[in-house]
Amino acid sequence: MVSVAFGSLNLVDTCLTDSPQEAAAYLRAGALVAFPTETVYGLGADAFDAEAVAAIFNAKGRPADNPLIVHIAHHDQLMLLAEGLPPNARTLIDHFFPGPITVIVKKKHGVPAVVTAGLNTVGVRMPGHPVAQAFLAACGCPVAAPSANLSGHPSPTTWRAVYDDLGGRIDCLLKGGRSVAGLESTVVDCTEAAPVLLRAGVITVEQLRAVLPALRIRAADTHDAVRSPGMRHRHYAPQGRVCLITAPREAEARSDTAYIGLSPPATAQRFGLAMHCATVEAYAHELFDFFRRCDAANLSVIYCQRTPTAGLGLALMDRLHRAAEG
Numbered sequence: 001m002v003s004v005a006f007g008s009l010n011l012v013d014t015c016l017t018d019s020p021q022e023a024a025a026y027l028r029a030g031a032l033v034a035f036p037t038e039t040v041y042g043l044g045a046d047a048f049d050a051e052a053v054a055a056i057f058n059a060k061g062r063p064a065d066n067p068l069i070v071h072i073a074h075h076d077q078l079m080l081l082a083e084g085l086p087p088n089a090r091t092l093i094d095h096f097f098p099g100p101i102t103v104i105v106k107k108k109h110g111v112p113a114v115v116t117a118g119l120n121t122v123g124v125r126m127p128g129h130p131v132a133q134a135f136l137a138a139c140g141c142p143v144a145a146p147s148a149n150l151s152g153h154p155s156p157t158t159w160r161a162v163y164d165d166l167g168g169r170i171d172c173l174l175k176g177g178r179s180v181a182g183l184e185s186t187v188v189d190c191t192e193a194a195p196v197l198l199r200a201g202v203i204t205v206e207q208l209r210a211v212l213p214a215l216r217i218r219a220a221d222t223h224d225a226v227r228s229p230g231m232r233h234r235h236y237a238p239q240g241r242v243c244l245i246t247a248p249r250e251a252e253a254r255s256d257t258a259y260i261g262l263s264p265p266a267t268a269q270r271f272g273l274a275m276h277c278a279t280v281e282a283y284a285h286e287l288f289d290f291f292r293r294c295d296a297a298n299l300s301v302i303y304c305q306r307t308p309t310a311g312l313g314l315a316l317m318d319r320l321h322r323a324a325e326g
């Protein structure tokens with residue numbers, strides 16, 4: 001591995017590979033490895049190697065007070081991370097693991113503080129993506145991983161997007177196809193009697209309430225805000241200004257503007273980029289990649305059509321609001 005000193009970061013040759021085993025060998029040697037999941041790509045390190053985990057924050061430029069999700073391959077790894085499993089956590093695990101959900105539980109003492117940003121809880125997720133599963137199984141340890149983007153950028157849904165953000169800053173990139181969902185996992189806090197949705201995601205509130213009717217949605221009050229530190233930070237934002245609209249006719253069609261939404265715009269060819277998605281699922285799948293294409297084309301305004309907040313629409317609108325605030 002060639003390394004070149006560059007500020008506080010060593011620039012490295014990033015190994016691109018299709019082999020989960022080769023990528024896992026890097027991780028086991030203490031290196032950072034980006035890998036595909038069904039939601040977005042993650043940037044992983046051995047969760048019990050505090051130095052490697054600290055390097056994730058450095059590579060991404062991530063604030064140290066934003067905890068990481070720990071990814072597992074097998075149910076028996078839960079016991080390395082969680083100090084017992086309350087019934088709500090057990091229910092979510094039984095219904096949705098492996099899949100696009102993160103369950104917050106009390107952490108075991110041995111989980112390094114750098115992983116959880118000093119919290120006494122840990123987020124655990126078992127991805128359903130076959131390449132992620134092969135990689136995590138070959139690692140043989142729980143893998144701490146945030147989304148594999150520079151902090152503040154949209155989450156990456158292709159290996160190209162990971163490479164654009166983190167090439168030269170990470171040791172290995174395990175290539176997979178495009179992420180099927182395109183939005184991040186649902187985060188549910190199970191540390192108190194009533195489960196709380198901290199981040200809307202691919203598993204919908206309707207799906208969660210079917211098994212946990214008492215689920216509350218995180219309120220913007222201080223107590224819940226403290227429980228979800230990540231939500232305080234700016235997120236998901238492209239360089240161009242994101243403008244939320246209800247109907248395509250509100251968008252100003254110009255060569256330096258873009259439009260994405262469920263309704264087709266009458267003047268699609270007059271935008272720098274325009275995309276009409278047939279379903280909310282397709283919209284979610286496209287959104288972050290669309291933002292990156294808008295940035296590559298230097299577009300100054302990105303008009304995004306609002307959607308109803310049923311089903312996946314809740315997570316999609318959450319990301320659109322955050323991008324618009326950015």
Ligand code: TXA
Binds near residue numbers: 043185229
């Ligand atoms: O789909 C996903 O969740 C992707 C893939 C790679 O698994 N990961 C991801 O990680 O989106 P990240 O770091 O970008 O977002 C993790 C979110 C943040 O909002 C963070 O604050 C929250 O989960 N989180 C992690 N651990 C937590 C904890 N112990 N308590 C509360 N929130 C936590």
Ligand code: MG
Binds near residue numbers: 146147155
């Ligand atoms: Mg992220």
